[in-house]
Amino acid sequence: MSDWLTKGLPHIWLPYTQMATAAAPLAVMATHGARIRLADGRELIDGISSWWTACHGYNHPHIRAAVEQQLATLPHVMFAGLVHEPALRLAHRLAALLPGDLERVFFTESGSVAVEVALKMAIQYWRNKGQVEKQRIVYFRHAYHGDTFATMALCDPEEGMHTLFAGTMPDQLMAELPTDERLRCAFDLLLETHGKRLAAVIIEPLVQGAGGMKMHDAQTLAFVAEACARHRVLLIADEIMTGFGRSGRMFACEEANVVPDVICLSKALTGGTLPLAATVARRHVFEAFLSDDPSAALMHGPTYMANPLACAAANASLDLFDPGHNSPRLEQVAAIEAQLREQLAPCRELAGVAEVRVKGAIGAVELAGAIDLKRLRQRFAELGVWVRPFGSVVYLMPPFIISAGELATLTAAVSQVLTERAEALKGMPTWTQY
Ligand SMILES: *Cc1c(COP(=O)(O)O)cnc(C)c1O
DSSP: OOHHHHHHGGGOOOTTOOTTTOOOOOOEEEEEBTEEEETTSOEEEESSHHHHTOTTOBSOHHHHHHHHHHHHHOSOOOOSSOOOHHHHHHHHHHHHHSSTTEEEEEEESSHHHHHHHHHHHHHHHHHHTTOTTOOEEEEETTOOOOSSHHHHTTSOTTTSSHHHHTTSSOOOEEEOOOOSHHHHHHHHHHHHHHGGGEEEEEEOSSEEOTTTOEEOOHHHHHHHHHHHHHTTOEEEEEOTTTTTTTTSSSSGGGGGTOOOSEEEEOGGGGTTSSOOEEEEEEHHHHHTTOSSOGGGSOOOOOTTTTOHHHHHHHHHHHHTTSGGGTOOHHHHHHHHHHHHHHHHGGGGGSTTEEEEEEETTEEEEEEOSOOOHHHHHHHHHHTTEEOOOBTTEEEEOOOTTOOHHHHHHHHHHHHHHHHHHHHHHHSOSGGGOO
16 A cells, blocks of 8 residues: 555545445546546546536546646635636626526635525625515425535435534525425415515525435426515525536526526536636625625625636636537537436336436436445445445436446446345345345
8 A cells, every 4th residue: 555545544534434434445546537547556437527526527638728827827816806817707707608697706615605605695685675584594305505504404304414413503494395286385385474584495406416316397496486586585596516517408497497596506617626616696686785884795705715726727617618619518418318318227127226317417326225335335346437326326427528338337337236236135135234
């Protein structure tokens, strides 16, 4: 084992990991395209794009060149009282890309903080309009909006960390996604009953990610938006996962013709190279902060906000979505969707599989019965793929540039591992012990 590994491992605290029993993490030496090269010489095909960020694959030369060039002139400068070209170019481009008059961009460095900023915007929006009692937020079952205190309070209480930190988090309102007529009435009633105290509804449009890769249709999203407008509650779209092509459109909201009041972007914003997030507000939201009263200003400002390297990476990433750049990303997503549909469908027949769901470049297999995550993860690595199931889902969210052959290797690995599990569920005890 390398020196840095043996010396460093005892000092690392890994995320969401029981350090007493976790398998040793794999040491990575390099990445390229859709592949992760390990210190032991093996190469894994990446099925999850490094937490859904690396949409163009790793080490894209266009992004690298942009970051290198930026590094030589302006790696960082504070963003209060000062501005710079990469951030302003990016803000202008995001405003042009986003639907409607989503046009004011507030930069931060992580998705959770982008959501926190959206919450502050929503609560202060009503305060600035003299409606101080409109402070609470509605979120949906299976939602995930981040790991900070305010965002934890908006995650599904059963899958999130509600019980662990109960009492330290704001008390928000959970709703069911209004996917049918009965639930639409219930949602409407909820907004009607609590409307006077509600600042915003927050939703992950079309696909709920870390809460279990649950999918809903465009009509459901359109209904949520329409109900929010009717009851004078702001709509926050958390497109941190779905943004930048993942759901099939550039932004999932487009599919329902919805223009949320605030949208949160992060993960694929820099193509998976540098941390950056953006909270983008509609004009009327921004205008509610314009006043002679200094306390009406938005009170937030991360030290590294609008980091020029990250903004340069994001601009380069957006170039790669531009058809003029010969990178037809949305066509690649459509091809991935078709292949995922075809090749994951047979998993439906396996014992211990509840459902197969596909949307854009997202394929999820929902498991039933005992789930040995450690064993599943280990088997995937043994088969040469980087697939990391969580909760009760095995999912694929590959880089958009993945080849059909590489994607076939990923779907074959999912089939093989779930077939092994199905056989074990029927007989051998090893897979069901955990
Ligand atoms: C990942 C994610 C977040 C949190 O982003 P971080 O950068 O991890 O803080 C919030 N919302 C959604 C939908 C996400 O997928």
